[in-house]
Amino acid sequence: MKFKSPPVNSISLDFLTEFCISLEKLENNRGCRGVIFTSAIPTVFSSGLDITEMCGKSTERYAEFWRAVQETWLKLYGSNMVTVAAVNGSSPAGGCLLALSCDYRIMAENPKFSIGLNEAQLGIVAPFWFKDTFVNVVGHRVAERSLQLGSLHSAPEAHRIGLVDELVPEEKLQDKAAAVMAQWLALPDHARQLTKSMMRKSVLDRLVAHREEDIQNFVSFITKESIQKSLRMYMEMLKKKKS
Amino acid sequence: MKFKSPPVNSISLDFLTEFCISLEKLENNRGCRGVIFTSAIPTVFSSGLDITEMCGKSTERYAEFWRAVQETWLKLYGSNMVTVAAVNGSSPAGGCLLALSCDYRIMAENPKFSIGLNEAQLGIVAPFWFKDTFVNVVGHRVAERSLQLGSLHSAPEAHRIGLVDELVPEEKLQDKAAAVMAQWLALPDHARQLTKSMMRKSVLDRLVAHREEDIQNFVSFITKESIQKSLRMYMEMLKKKKS
Amino acid sequence: MKFKSPPVNSISLDFLTEFCISLEKLENNRGCRGVIFTSAIPTVFSSGLDITEMCGKSTERYAEFWRAVQETWLKLYGSNMVTVAAVNGSSPAGGCLLALSCDYRIMAENPKFSIGLNEAQLGIVAPFWFKDTFVNVVGHRVAERSLQLGSLHSAPEAHRIGLVDELVPEEKLQDKAAAVMAQWLALPDHARQLTKSMMRKSVLDRLVAHREEDIQNFVSFITKESIQKSLRMYMEMLKKKKS
Numbered sequence: 001m002k003f004k005s006p007p008v009n010s011i012s013l014d015f016l017t018e019f020c021i022s023l024e025k026l027e028n029n030r031g032c033r034g035v036i037f038t039s040a041i042p043t044v045f046s047s048g049l050d051i052t053e054m055c056g057k058s059t060e061r062y063a064e065f066w067r068a069v070q071e072t073w074l075k076l077y078g079s080n081m082v083t084v085a086a087v088n089g090s091s092p093a094g095g096c097l098l099a100l101s102c103d104y105r106i107m108a109e110n111p112k113f114s115i116g117l118n119e120a121q122l123g124i125v126a127p128f129w130f131k132d133t134f135v136n137v138v139g140h141r142v143a144e145r146s147l148q149l150g151s152l153h154s155a156p157e158a159h160r161i162g163l164v165d166e167l168v169p170e171e172k173l174q175d176k177a178a179a180v181m182a183q184w185l186a187l188p189d190h191a192r193q194l195t196k197s198m199m200r201k202s203v204l205d206r207l208v209a210h211r212e213e214d215i216q217n218f219v220s221f222i223t224k225e226s227i228q229k230s231l232r233m234y235m236e237m238l239k240k241k242k243s
Numbered sequence: 244m245k246f247k248s249p250p251v252n253s254i255s256l257d258f259l260t261e262f263c264i265s266l267e268k269l270e271n272n273r274g275c276r277g278v279i280f281t282s283a284i285p286t287v288f289s290s291g292l293d294i295t296e297m298c299g300k301s302t303e304r305y306a307e308f309w310r311a312v313q314e315t316w317l318k319l320y321g322s323n324m325v326t327v328a329a330v331n332g333s334s335p336a337g338g339c340l341l342a343l344s345c346d347y348r349i350m351a352e353n354p355k356f357s358i359g360l361n362e363a364q365l366g367i368v369a370p371f372w373f374k375d376t377f378v379n380v381v382g383h384r385v386a387e388r389s390l391q392l393g394s395l396h397s398a399p400e401a402h403r404i405g406l407v408d409e410l411v412p413e414e415k416l417q418d419k420a421a422a423v424m425a426q427w428l429a430l431p432d433h434a435r436q437l438t439k440s441m442m443r444k445s446v447l448d449r450l451v452a453h454r455e456e457d458i459q460n461f462v463s464f465i466t467k468e469s470i471q472k473s474l475r476m477y478m479e480m481l482k483k484k485k486s
Numbered sequence: 487m488k489f490k491s492p493p494v495n496s497i498s499l500d501f502l503t504e505f506c507i508s509l510e511k512l513e514n515n516r517g518c519r520g521v522i523f524t525s526a527i528p529t530v531f532s533s534g535l536d537i538t539e540m541c542g543k544s545t546e547r548y549a550e551f552w553r554a555v556q557e558t559w560l561k562l563y564g565s566n567m568v569t570v571a572a573v574n575g576s577s578p579a580g581g582c583l584l585a586l587s588c589d590y591r592i593m594a595e596n597p598k599f600s601i602g603l604n605e606a607q608l609g610i611v612a613p614f615w616f617k618d619t620f621v622n623v624v625g626h627r628v629a630e631r632s633l634q635l636g637s638l639h640s641a642p643e644a645h646r647i648g649l650v651d652e653l654v655p656e657e658k659l660q661d662k663a664a665a666v667m668a669q670w671l672a673l674p675d676h677a678r679q680l681t682k683s684m685m686r687k688s689v690l691d692r693l694v695a696h697r698e699e700d701i702q703n704f705v706s707f708i709t710k711e712s713i714q715k716s717l718r719m720y721m722e723m724l725k726k727k728k729s
Contacts, residue, residue: 103391123674125681136383140622141648144685148589148678149670162384184392188366188473192391195368199387230674346634379626405627427635431609431716435634438611442630 001026004040010050011094016068023075033185034082036177037102039089043113048093051238054222055231066218069094070129070211077101077133078204080193082184086177087164091115092152093126099164100133103184103196106176107155109167115158120150123230124221127214132203138162244269247283253293254337259311266318276428277325279420280345282332286356291336294481297465298474309461312337313372313454320344320376321447323436325427329420330407334358335395336369342407343376346427346439349419350398352410358401363393366473367464370457375446381405487512490526496536497580502554509561519671520568522663523588525575529599534579537724540708541717552704555580556615556697563587563619564690566679568670572663573650577601578638579612585650586619589670589682592662593641595653601644606636609716610707613700618689624648 001022003009026032039045053065076083076098083102090113091099099105099115107113117134119126126134126147135143142161146153158164168176184192207214221227244265246252269275282288296308319326319341326345333356334342342348342358350356360377362369369377369390378386385404389396401407411419427435450457464470487508489495512518525531539551562569562584569588576599577585585591585601593599603620605612612620612633621629628647632639644650654662670678693700707713 104388120673120677120681123677125677125684128684131681131684136387138384139382139625140685141624144622144682145590145651147681147685149673150677165388187363187392191363191366191368191393195363195374195390196387198368198371198374199383199390347631379630381627382625408631430606430634430636434606434609434611434636438606438617438633439630441611441614441617442626442633 001035001037002040003037003046006041008044008047009039009041009095010047010052011069011098012050012053013065013068015050016065016072020068020072020075023072023079027075027080032081033189034084034181035079036084036086036174036181037098038086038174038177042089044089044095045085045087045091045113045115046095046098047090048095051231051235055228055235059219059223062219062222063215066215067211070207070214073097073101073129073133074204074207077200078197080189080196082181082192084177084181084184086173087113087115088170088173089113090152092118096163097130097133100137104166104180105164106166106168106173106180107158107164108170108173109155110170111154111156113155114152115155115163116150116152117147118150118152120148121152122150122234123227127218128210129203129207129214132206136200136203244278244280245283246280246289249284251287251290252282252284252338253290253295254312254341255293255296256308256311258293259308259315263311263315263318266315266322270318270322270324275324276432277327277424278322279327279329279417279424280341281329281417281420285332287332287338288328288330288334288356288358289338289341290333291338291340294474294478298471298478302462302466305462305465306458309458310454313450313457316340316344316372316376317447317450320443321440323432323439325424325435327420327424327427329416330356330358331413331416332356333395335361339406340373340376343380347409347423348407349409349411349416349423350401350407351413351416352398353413354397354399356398357395358398358406359393359395360390361393361395363391364395365393365477366470370461371453372446372450372457375449379443379446487521487523488526489523489532492527494530494533495525495527495581496533496538497555497584498536498539499551499554501536502551502558506554506558506561509558509565513561513565513567518567519675520570520667521565522570522572522660522667523584524572524660524663528575530575530581531571531573531577531599531601532581532584533576534581534583537717537721541714541721545705545709548705548708549701552701553697556693556700559583559587559615559619560690560693563686564683566675566682568667568678570663570667570670572659573599573601574656574659575599576638578604582649583616583619586623590652590666591650592652592654592659592666593644593650594656594659595641596656597640597642599641600638601641601649602636602638603633604636604638606634607638608636608720609713613704614696615689615693615700618692622686622689 005015085099085102085105087099087107096115096117117126138161155167159167248258328342328345328348330342330350339358339360360369381404398410402410491501512521571585571588571591573585573593582601582603603612624647641653645653
């Protein structure tokens, strides 16, 4: 599955809706046993949640957006398929979450590419299920520091802390992802799926149990004037950068 | 304690019964403060649960077998003694669990020896308490991947991921195990035992709380025709290999 | 904040009371966003809980002491400020806990300095919240072994197992701590604080829920004749060492 939402694969409500529909189709297609996620846009895997979805919208729209973010994660983290992220560009925040939710992460070893849950840099807080997913991958100490600092890790550093499983030269990334997929698909599906579900169930269940509360938290946080202001400033900065 | 159940130290019901009786005797012997587990059979520490115990038997027998597997783990993981595994050969599946349940694992650095919870390779699923024990040793990310792939790790790789604590040349393994044991026995028993119990209690309690359910799961899984068929095929393959 | 309680920064009831008052003042001072903890005494960061507080006192006094130990940890581990430990000397037991409770640990790379939760060496058991804090930093396997053996890790070893985040030459320790603090303070406070609280809440809540029980445990353990005897012997040994 190739993300192609120019200019930077921001995760908008449209992106999420399409992602969920595509994933569900593949999930229900018995011929499809695995998915490789990568980007059709050079230098960016996914730039994370679309900030325009978090600025100047109605409460209902915020809730709808957040429910779609949750749904995407529940489907991806809980997928029965083998999921491999071929991270061929930078991947901050929500983009990092997509990669973290896969079974295996391969990243182009370009030191300009970075990845991390950098929400704290924008003055916002990664929700508990982002945190749970992150802790499952890098452990508590690394997650605590990285989340507090909102760190974006260069590819080599991401590899060193275990955020990505493997680095390969950019031109070999897709081949490597295909080889890894072949290795995982050599296993009998049923046992692999039950094992994956056993490993991830408690973290998935936790969001399911607190889903509405989590939406309320997001909406009440994002509608604060101070947060809206800092997001508007951040968007202005991005616009200036571009021009 | 030397495993000697030729040809490959398969964990049969007899093996488990004898193991539990021996362990309990040592546990109740105040003169015995620690046990080193190793194999009397060259190249194999333990080949794991005996597949003949899982094929073509009655429901009652499956339940009896599984209860004995649980009992062995509860006794070993919860032992008050210092437990050191001197892994002098390959140690797949249930053999790996025995090693994981000790306080310390030393492995002969022979790269032909491998260790891991490879259940997924046979189309079966390691139960939750195998998983919990594994996660406590190697962490969530490594456990998730290794269990899904049913990986058997070579000795050097097992050391790198923390599955074993130390590698030594084969001829020095028993001496090293004795030296480690002496180091652990230098500590006052009472504080060490309370500390060990504090670290392992939640995982032990989890099986105790779900023991009957876990037996039911095993029996209903193992009696499925598809599973029986794949185990029979695996046994045929092993027989052909031998001849 | 500089610990200065000669000769070895033992954590007495006075030390704890002063520590808590100072920390609370800083916490309520909106001008103060971070604290660096270090020692004014060469070669010792803190020698841990004062053994004279655990010997020959009344039950009420033991309970008061333990409540103060709990209070200190609850305040420090749950602090809204950025907390950096500049570990400029050895730091056993309770001294190690102070360091573990900070956001970041820098240690002088002097191989003579050691750090660890060595309670088991004295025949006592680190309470569950010491253990939880330790597991959050170094993971389950390392914590289990280190706590059972009551290990004191040299600075290089402490770095290798993740107990401290960074080693620097002794003369650069304070500068490095200031630089790290500046890096952490560059983040917006509110998001960082919420993130920290999300990471630590479950472990803090656990002590809050079991606080009285934990005091009872401490008092009944410490008043045992066998424990009193071994602590008196340990104190005699320390006195002889000094003279």
